[in-house]
Amino acid sequence: MTDRPHLIARVRAEFARSEQEKSCHFFPLPEENSLLPSRLRAYCGFAIVPGQAETLDGPAGMPCVHCLLVAALTDSDK
Numbered sequence: 001m002t003d004r005p006h007l008i009a010r011v012r013a014e015f016a017r018s019e020q021e022k023s024c025h026f027f028p029l030p031e032e033n034s035l036l037p038s039r040l041r042a043y044c045g046f047a048i049v050p051g052q053a054e055t056l057d058g059p060a061g062m063p064c065v066h067c068l069l070v071a072a073l074t075d076s077d078k
C-alpha cells in the first residue's frame, strides 16, 4: 500500500475489551528512532501498549475505519 512504514497491530485478545480494542489499527512508525515508545498512538488516536499488542503482517479481522482513512490520506501526500 505504501512505502511509509506503518505498523498494523491490535490489542491481544486477552486484553481486548471493546470493539475498538479488537479492531486492528494503523500506527505511524517513527522514521528514525530505534526506541519503541512506551505507548503507540494510532492514526485514530487510539493508544496501545506494545506489551499488550500483537503486530500483524496485514489487516486482519476488523480494521479500524478511521485508521484506514487516515493512512490512505497520508499515503496520497507522498
Ligand SMILES: [Zn+2]
Binding pocket: 024, 025, 026, 042, 043, 044, 045, 046, 064, 065, 066, 067
Ligand atoms: Zn484506529
